[in-house]
Amino acid sequence: MELSITGTNAITYPVVHVWDWRVAIYLFLGGLAGGLMTMSAINYLRPGKKCGPMQSVCCWQIPVLAPILLSIGLFFLWLDLERKLHGHLFYMTFKPLSPMSWGAWIVLIIYPLMILYALAALPDEVKVRIKNAFIKNTADALAPHLAKLAKFNLVFGVLLAIYTGILLSTFVARPLWNSAILPLLFLASGMSTGAAVMIIVAKNKEVKLFFTKLDIWLILGELLIIALLFYGHYTGDAAHQAAIMPFFNSSHDTFPYFLSIVTIGIVLPLAIVMKFLEVTGKHTDEVTGFGLFLMNSSAVLVLIGGAVIRFALVYAGQLSGYGYVMM
Amino acid sequence: MPRYAMVIDQSRCIGCMACVVACKRENDVPPEHYRTRVLEMVQGTFPDLTTEMRSELCNHCDKAPCVNICPTGASHHEEDGTVQIDRKKCVGCKACITSCPYNARHINKELGVADKCTFCQHRLIEGKKPACVATCVGGSRIFGDLDDPNSEISVLLRKTSHRVLKKSIGTGPNVYYINQYPTRS
Numbered sequence: 001m002e003l004s005i006t007g008t009n010a011i012t013y014p015v016v017h018v019w020d021w022r023v024a025i026y027l028f029l030g031g032l033a034g035g036l037m038t039m040s041a042i043n044y045l046r047p048g049k050k051c052g053p054m055q056s057v058c059c060w061q062i063p064v065l066a067p068i069l070l071s072i073g074l075f076f077l078w079l080d081l082e083r084k085l086h087g088h089l090f091y092m093t094f095k096p097l098s099p100m101s102w103g104a105w106i107v108l109i110i111y112p113l114m115i116l117y118a119l120a121a122l123p124d125e126v127k128v129r130i131k132n133a134f135i136k137n138t139a140d141a142l143a144p145h146l147a148k149l150a151k152f153n154l155v156f157g158v159l160l161a162i163y164t165g166i167l168l169s170t171f172v173a174r175p176l177w178n179s180a181i182l183p184l185l186f187l188a189s190g191m192s193t194g195a196a197v198m199i200i201v202a203k204n205k206e207v208k209l210f211f212t213k214l215d216i217w218l219i220l221g222e223l224l225i226i227a228l229l230f231y232g233h234y235t236g237d238a239a240h241q242a243a244i245m246p247f248f249n250s251s252h253d254t255f256p257y258f259l260s261i262v263t264i265g266i267v268l269p270l271a272i273v274m275k276f277l278e279v280t281g282k283h284t285d286e287v288t289g290f291g292l293f294l295m296n297s298s299a300v301l302v303l304i305g306g307a308v309i310r311f312a313l314v315y316a317g318q319l320s321g322y323g324y325v326m327m
Numbered sequence: 328m329p330r331y332a333m334v335i336d337q338s339r340c341i342g343c344m345a346c347v348v349a350c351k352r353e354n355d356v357p358p359e360h361y362r363t364r365v366l367e368m369v370q371g372t373f374p375d376l377t378t379e380m381r382s383e384l385c386n387h388c389d390k391a392p393c394v395n396i397c398p399t400g401a402s403h404h405e406e407d408g409t410v411q412i413d414r415k416k417c418v419g420c421k422a423c424i425t426s427c428p429y430n431a432r433h434i435n436k437e438l439g440v441a442d443k444c445t446f447c448q449h450r451l452i453e454g455k456k457p458a459c460v461a462t463c464v465g466g467s468r469i470f471g472d473l474d475d476p477n478s479e480i481s482v483l484l485r486k487t488s489h490r491v492l493k494k495s496i497g498t499g500p501n502v503y504y505i506n507q508y509p510t511r512s
Binding site for chain 1: 344347359360361363364365366367368369370392395396397398399400401416417418419420421422424425426427428430432433434436439440493496497498
């Protein structure tokens with residue numbers, strides 16, 4: 001067929017190119033922040049931990065890092081807005097059918113929870129360095145409620161991570177995104193990257209090992225969900241089948257997508273192997289240099305994998321559609 | 328209250344593109360953007376060829392994904408069934424552009440807001456037809472009120488076989504196409 005069109009817009013023709021790296025970064029950091037909320041809460045609440053109360057030895061930096069990363073992500077999302085000075089309009093209405101509207105309002109719930117949790121988790125040696133009396137007194141007052149705040153953070157971390165996938169999955173016009181599996185992939189990826197940052201930041205060996213073990217299962221789940229996502233599209237209609245083709249076509253136009261699936265196929269299994277080597281090896285009280293290298297480098301691989309998943313899906317999703325010439 | 332819709336009789340389109348020009352002129356659409364387009368599709372193998380001219384625009388869907396996804400309520404349904412954008416409420420998040428299966432939206436870079444066909448709402452208020460309909464020399468674009476059984480489009484839709492684009496997506500489009508080309512066997 002020969003096709004000529006008079007009146008195309010560059011943003012939608014020949015393919016939709018609306019959202020770019022800014023949205024991908026937001027989705028990655030949003031998922032990571034959710035993962036950090038949940039993982040740090042798990043670290044505090046898990047029975048049998050050997051690192052004592054969080055205030056004294058465990059990684060208090062994680063609850064502080066979560067709102068910072070979410071803020072950076074939201075900053076990139078704000079950069080993507082065409083009318084940056086009109087952001088307040090998100091809060092002038094609530095649209096129950098709009099996932100973007102939920103997202104805007106959920107942030108208002110999540111931020112206070114994150115900040116209260118971060119304050120409650122501050123250890124005494126950090127609190128003595130705080131000069132602002134209000135912050136110091138608030139942190140002291142919140143410390144007894146740390147367990148309750150951790151439970152809330154565990155739940156809302158899951159909600160934040162899964163939300164980033166729900167946002168994309170509701171776009172019926174973009175077959176690659178329009179899958180109920182996608183939120184689960186973003187959830188698994190968010191939790192996995194959260195565990196990876198826990199491994200990097202934590203000083204305590206027991207914490208590092210616990211999250212290394214946990215991350216093996218999270219990555220396995222992530223890989224299974226990726227396979228299910230592709231399988232679901234492969235068995236779907238023509239538009240869904242076409243939506244995954246960029247990942248399996250190494251031609252010039254689709255090479256970045258092909259490369260992304262190759263990268264994910266290398267870094268995540270490699271991370272599993274490295275983690276497996278570490279958790280099955282002999283352990284002394286101190287972390288050996290090689291052990292530290294295995295744990296930290298596998299965690300970096302997980303972060304790379306998580307970022308690649310967001311970038312690949314944001315861009316490839318916009319390539320997918322029901323075409324200009326469809327009856 | 329009327330329920331506006333458009334019928335496209337493809338057999339009457341001569342591909343003059345006057346609708347595209349009239350739309351841009353009427354609505355001050357920036358040079359690099361369009362609210363309506365015309366597709367010219369040539370199919371088959373020479374000499375057994377068919378040509379199809381098809382005008383496309385916002386379908387003003389009953390279940391518009393753009394209205395559902397809009398976080399600020401800028402994209403909304405009017406009482407007359409049309410989908411409109413309240414520019415004062417639009418933040419330019421572009422979710423509506425991504426959500427439209429018809430690729431009927433774009434960003435007006437001069438204003439930083441989403442933009443699309445309005446069925447020339449300002450003309451409807453004055454009792455006029457949309458600019459593309461008024462200018463169509465072949466009478467390919469027909470506009471009217473679906474709730475009026477005697478309107479031209481109601482009569483046309485009763486008398487002819489017609490279709491909507493991408494019906495299976497379930498958005499309930501309000502731009503109808505009269506079937507001209509039977510399926511080739």
